[in-house]
Amino acid sequence: MLRRPLTVLVLAVIGLGAVAVPALSLELGLPGDESKPVTTTERRAYDLLSEGFGRGFNGPLTVVVDTASAADADEARAATDLVLKTVREVDGVASAGAPVLSPDQDTAVLTAVPETAPNSGETKELVHDIRHAMAGVEAETGAVVLVTGRTALNIDISEAMSDALVPYLTVVIGLAVLLLTVVFRSLLVPIKAALGFLLSVGAAFGVVVAVFQWGWAGDLIGVEQTGPVMSLMPILIIGIVFGLAMDYEVFLVARMREDYVHGASPGEAVVSGFRHSGRVVAAAAVIMTSVFAGFIGMASPTIQTMGVGLASAVAFDAFLVRMAIAPAVLALLGHRAWWLPRSLNRVLPNVDVEGRSLGRPVPAPRPEARTPRRGCPSAGAEHR
Structure with missing residues (x-):
């Protein structure tokens, strides 16, 4: 060497x-049922759903629409319909279901199914494309649109870990x-x-x-x-x-x-x-x-x-x-x-790992000065 x-x-x-x-x-990503052995029931169910309904069926995206700022129910419904239309027009979306409204009509939830598998790079790009498309909808309607669900959450966590x-x-x-x-x-x-x-x-x-x-x-x-x-x-x-x-x-x-x-x-x-x-x-x-x-x-x-x-x-x-x-x-x-x-060398502390200071000679102690006691004759007086 x-x-x-x-x-x-x-x-x-x-x-x-x-x-x-x-x-x-x-x-980077979070493992799902697709990564499990084929002998497990989770993996078999995953494969059956992929074969029957498409690869993206195992990783749907949840789109939440907050229309609390809408003036009335009709305006909230119009904003929700525009979100649904925009989601369906994004490339890579296989289908998007009809939105479900909350009882007070201020929140709507719809599900978008990608064409690709949950952990694929295309699905990751799809999530970003939907969020980018929703920026225009928010500016037009005043609603707040959020893309969530397990698939989107896994993508966000993976990106945070990578960053x-x-x-x-x-x-x-x-x-x-x-x-x-x-x-x-x-x-x-x-x-x-x-x-x-x-x-x-x-x-x-x-x-x-x-x-x-x-x-x-x-x-x-x-x-x-x-x-x-x-x-x-x-x-x-x-x-x-x-x-x-x-x-x-x-x-x-x-x-x-x-x-x-x-x-x-x-x-x-x-x-x-x-x-x-x-x-x-x-x-x-x-x-x-x-x-x-x-x-x-x-x-x-x-x-x-x-x-x-x-x-x-x-x-x-x-x-x-x-x-x-x-x-x-x-x-x-x-x-x-x-x-x-x-x-x-002047700034850093010296921890002396090698024990160099042990090899240095120890200086002899200085003799202590003797002070005469009060009332006793000094050394000079005794000398005299």
Whole structure:
């Protein structure tokens, strides 16, 4: 590894990058009956309804019309009829039923059935198209039109989770870089750790997309239906893997930093740290990968997705990022790996993880000045 660090680095990064390419097609959603095994009654009922009434029958959209601002019942009825007409004219709507009015005539509810399946991208676009079309109706009639129902709710939750990924990663990685900078007294080592984590997580998401969205090797683990990944899954995988990845980073790099601080050369510090801590990291990674791989045999697609994502992420991060990329980067950087700007060195607290202060000589205590007691002759008087 230290003989050809550049080769190891390039091969590992290219390999993980290639595995991470499918993650660019990641689609989030909430699993429904369509993702359950065909042996379950829920899945059989779903298939029968799809065959008899169309794929969108399992995911109807509920359109609620609030006409409380209408002057009278006729105006409220006209607004409701305009909403129904507009919904039926939207491309992708298979049918829309007659509205049901509340007893006081200020609220109406109608059901729109899409032409596509609940978790398809076309249904997601249809929800946005209906909401966009309702903006003109609201401006014309003064009514308030809302699109809801289980399908629309799942789409909104998935979009909210997707929008939260970037801020979530920014906060987590930012705090990690700050803490690792304090611990290792280095700027490049924490950045390397964060980039390596992103690479391993991206590769894990690539595996999840390839298996559960594209169906690659799905038959080997019993994936009967491909579809979007559960919307909460990326946040769970990122949180769990991040904790394990930083543990592995601290295990390996802390020993390297300790040897370097105590006089070892950068290359010797990498070898010593890897020799003493590499087996611990490898054993921990094998245990965690085996535990997560046990989830793959479960019948639930959600548990299977979690097992594949976590097992692949831990394996990538431990064996490729921490035990291949990290030593190669440190070997290439040499002394620069432990560089910290003087301005940061003065500002950051010194936690002294390596125990450098223990090797410093302890200063001798200063002799205490003796003060004469009141009424007693001073030392000068005795001398005289």
